[in-house]
Structures are given as structure tokens and as C-alpha cells.
Amino acid sequence: MAARSEESALAELYDRYGRAAYGLALRVVRDPALAEDAVQEAFLALWNSAARFVPEKSKASTWILTLVHRRAVDAVRREQRRRADSLDHAPEPSVGGVDEDAWLRLQRERVQAALRSLPDAQREALELAYYGGFSQSELAERLGQPIGTIKSRMFAGLSRLRELLGEPGTEVSWTSTI
Amino acid sequence: MDVHDLTAAYALDALEPAEAEAYEAHLGQCEDCRAQLAELNESAAALAFGAVAPAPPAHLRESILAAAAAERSNVVPLFRRRFAPRVLAVAAAAAACVAVGFTVAALRPGGTHLVATVVLAADRTATLQVDGLAHAPQGKTYEAWVIPAGGAPRPAGIFTGGGLTLRGKVPAHAVVAVTLERAGGVSAPTTTPLVEART
Numbered sequence: 001m002a003a004r005s006e007e008s009a010l011a012e013l014y015d016r017y018g019r020a021a022y023g024l025a026l027r028v029v030r031d032p033a034l035a036e037d038a039v040q041e042a043f044l045a046l047w048n049s050a051a052r053f054v055p056e057k058s059k060a061s062t063w064i065l066t067l068v069h070r071r072a073v074d075a076v077r078r079e080q081r082r083r084a085d086s087l088d089h090a091p092e093p094s095v096g097g098v099d100e101d102a103w104l105r106l107q108r109e110r111v112q113a114a115l116r117s118l119p120d121a122q123r124e125a126l127e128l129a130y131y132g133g134f135s136q137s138e139l140a141e142r143l144g145q146p147i148g149t150i151k152s153r154m155f156a157g158l159s160r161l162r163e164l165l166g167e168p169g170t171e172v173s174w175t176s177t178i
Numbered sequence: 179m180d181v182h183d184l185t186a187a188y189a190l191d192a193l194e195p196a197e198a199e200a201y202e203a204h205l206g207q208c209e210d211c212r213a214q215l216a217e218l219n220e221s222a223a224a225l226a227f228g229a230v231a232p233a234p235p236a237h238l239r240e241s242i243l244a245a246a247a248a249e250r251s252n253v254v255p256l257f258r259r260r261f262a263p264r265v266l267a268v269a270a271a272a273a274a275c276v277a278v279g280f281t282v283a284a285l286r287p288g289g290t291h292l293v294a295t296v297v298l299a300a301d302r303t304a305t306l307q308v309d310g311l312a313h314a315p316q317g318k319t320y321e322a323w324v325i326p327a328g329g330a331p332r333p334a335g336i337f338t339g340g341g342l343t344l345r346g347k348v349p350a351h352a353v354v355a356v357t358l359e360r361a362g363g364v365s366a367p368t369t370t371p372l373v374e375a376r377t
């Protein structure tokens with residue numbers, strides 16, 4: 001029965017990206033229950049939008065993480081939970097130790113190094129927007145900058161990140177069988 | 179406000195709802211923005227890996243799989259009966275239009291990759307763009323189909339390559355498919371879809 005293999009494909013996708021997805025959601029919403037909701041909604045949205053999966057070169061992670069992020073931001077704006085002032089204090093659980101997945105740790109170090117190499121203003125715009133869930137209008141107000149400046153910083157920051165992080169490695173992709 | 183400038187903010191989910199809606203409407207008409215968004219989405223998603231990732235609670239996995247199993251059974255059967263299960267459609271990666279439509283790539287038996295992007299406007303009109311599609315052979319045409327949930331395929335326009343604005347509206351949960359047909363088009367699909375995607 002095809003449904004069974006589709007379900008195992010979903011399980012595989014979750015096993016691969018569920019932890020990164022949960023980490024992202026938790027970073028944005030700062031509440032385990034809300035983070036779980038965001039991850040579950042995102043995986044189900046993906047499930048309903050098409051698909052079965054086979055090993056191949058593609059970027060399933062972009063898709064799932066985009067879905068997770070959107071739901072997390074929606075949640076944090078609804079709940080008014082974001083507290084950007086704590087962004088600097090890394091409010092997450094302590095890192096390191098045996099619990100953290102080695103591959104994820106490498107990815108995190110790579111992304112954080114790339115972020116650190118950005119000009120401060122660009123890094124700040126990206127972090128407040130992506131991790132803090134602030135809209136560009138809120139950022140403009142918070143930082144006392146024209147909105148055009150905020151847009152430019154976001155664009156320059158993301159573009160530079162793309163250069164710094166280069167081409168991603170092989171991933172799995174999703175296929176849908178009709 | 180120049181809507182072209184909103185791509186980075188959209189990729190970061192940093193637009194207010196009204197701004198996001200305006201940008202999504204614009205996406206349907208702007209190939210440059212779609213291409214740029216696909217790139218910036220990747221960079222934004224990479225930021226996700228910058229967050230510390232504690233293990234999610236064990237019950238989350240079971241909860242997602244159980245919910246998926248419950249939902250899936252309502253969605254698929256009709257469509258699966260209609261077409262032979264030969265064509266793979268890879269819903270991928272770029273996710274340029276996650277909110278407004280979807281990006282689907284198809285791996286054809288010959289190994290060619292197709293990437294179909296459907297952008298749904300708020301009024302349910304839609305454009306379809308298929309990248310990687312060779313020009314239709316002599317005497318043939320590509321035909322787009324809108325298949326409402328539980329309904330029969332409705333012809334949504336013919337094209338010889340690239341893409342088109344789909345005729346009519348695309349209802350919720352409809353499938354958009356493309357087949358190769360004889361020149362002039364037909365009123366019901368006669369071949370296996372080259373690519374399909376569920377909205």
C-alpha cells in the first residue's frame with residue numbers, strides 16, 4: 001500500500017529535519033508547546049501539499065524550515081511572546097555535551113561563524129527579523145532607522161550569507177506519485 | 179513602496195500581513211522576484227541551523243505521523259485512480275511560493291527535471307510556470323488541467339513551453355497537472371501527467 005511508504009517517508013523526513021525544525025521553532029517562540037505546534041503544523045502542511053520522497057539532490061530542508069518558520073512567527077506575533085532583548089543571552093538550553101547531534105552542531109557553528117562575519121547592522125537586522133519574529137516596520141521603529149535602511153540591511157545580509165555558506169550539500173527531496 | 183524591494187523581508191517572514199499579501203500578488207507576475215526569492219529563501223532557511231537544537235519531545239514524532247495518517251486517507255484516492263502511478267513529481271526545495279502556491283519538480287522517466295511553479299493569487303486565479311520543459315513536439319501541445327478535489331479534470335489552457343495563466347479559478351485542494359496532448363488540446367487528459375501538484 002502506497003500510503004505506508006509515504007508515511008515512512010514522512011517519518012524519515014522528520015527524523016532528518018525534525019530536530020532542526022524544533023530548534024528553530026523554539027528559538028522563535030520560546031515556548032516548548034508552541035514550538036511543537038509550529039513543527040506539527042508545518043509537517044502536516046507539507047504532507048498535505050504533495051508528497052512522497054526519494055533520496056535525491058534537492059533541498060527538502062529549505063521547504064520544511066520555511067514552513068516551520070512562518071508558523072513560528074505567526075505564533076509569536078499572536079502571543080506577543082518575543083523578547084528580543086534576550087536574543088543576546090542565548091536563552092536556549094545549554095549547548096554542547098553529548099546530547100547535541102554532531103551534524104547539527106557543525107551546521108550551527110558554520111552558520112554562526114557566517115553571521116559573525118557580517119557587518120553588525122546586517123547581523124542585527126537578520127537576527128531580530130528571523131529569530132525575533134519582528135517585522136521590518138517594527139525593526140525600523142526599534143532601531144530608529146528608515147524602513148528603506150532596514151530592507152537594505154536584510155537584503156545585503158541574506159545575500160552575503162548566501163555567498164558565505166556556499167552551495168549546500170546533498171539532501172533528500174520529495175516526490176509525489178500520482 | 180516598491181514591491182520588488184520586499185523579497186528579503188518576505189524570505190525572513192518580516193512583512194506585515196498586508197505587505198505580504200501585496201508581495202505574493204506581485205510574485206505571480208514577476209519572474210525576477212520568484213528567482214530571487216528562491217535564493218533568499220535558502221539563505222533564510224540556513225539561519226535555522228544557527229539555532230541551538232535540543233531534541234524535540236519524543237511524542238511529537240508520533241503525533242505528526244498519526245495526524246498525517248488520518249488526513250491522508252481523505253485526500254488522495256480519487257486522484258490516484260485517475261492517472262497511472264508512473265510520474266514522479268518532486269515537491270522541492272526552492273519553495274519560492276510556499277504561501278501562495280507551491281514549487282514542484284518532476285523527475286521524468288528519461289531523467290529530465292521539471293520544476294513547476296504555481297502561484298495562486300488571492301482571488302484564486304493562478305499562473306503556472308514549468309521550467310525545464312522542452313518545446314512541445316510538432317503536432318503536440320502541453321495542456322494544463324485543474325482537477326478539483328473529487329471532480330474531473332478541467333482544461334485550463336494549452337501552451338507549447340514556459341507557462342501560462344490558468345483559465346478559470348483554482349479551488350482549494352485542487353490539483354494542477356500538465357499533460358502532452360495533440361495540437362489544439364483536448365477536453366479530457368489522454369496521457370499521463372508530466373507534472374502535478376496539489377494546492
